[in-house]
Amino acid sequence: MSHEWNESVWKLVSFIPQGKVATYGQLAAMLGFPKRARHVGYALKHSPHDMVLPWQRVVNGKGLISFPYQSEQFLMQKAMLEAEGVIVSELGKIQLKTHGWRP
DNA sequence: CTGGTGACGTCTT
DNA sequence: GAAGACGCCACCA
Numbered sequence: 839m840s841h842e843w844n845e846s847v848w849k850l851v852s853f854i855p856q857g858k859v860a861t862y863g864q865l866a867a868m869l870g871f872p873k874r875a876r877h878v879g880y881a882l883k884h885s886p887h888d889m890v891l892p893w894q895r896v897v898n899g900k901g902l903i904s905f906p907y908q909s910e911q912f913l914m915q916k917a918m919l920e921a922e923g924v925i926v927s928e929l930g931k932i933q934l935k936t937h938g939w940r941p
Numbered sequence: 942c943t944g945g946t947g948a949c950g951t952c953t954t
Numbered sequence: 955g956a957a958g959a960c961g962c963c964a965c966c967a
Contacts, residue, residue, distance in 0.1 A: 879948035
């Protein structure tokens, strides 16, 4: 069910360690649905506003922040990641080699 | 039912 | 590496 899907996504994201990042596709695959990378983003967008999630630790497969360059959300995610020690280039690129989450 | 829309990914130039 | 074309799939007007 879609409701179950959202909850499993939120739960998994909450496990990403501080200072590490995961990709949408990686998380979807971990939940057993490698073709639903887009829906991980959907689940995050629709998470309760009062719920605290480390959503900033999720980027796309290229290691880029998936919000429009310099949009409010882009800048917020970049700032939050840098605040926890993740190196983010000016264009919003993360070095998955060093910050990638590997369970 | 039909078409448009994404916080995405893979393959081909 | 970069830029496009496709593929995917839940959701919604």
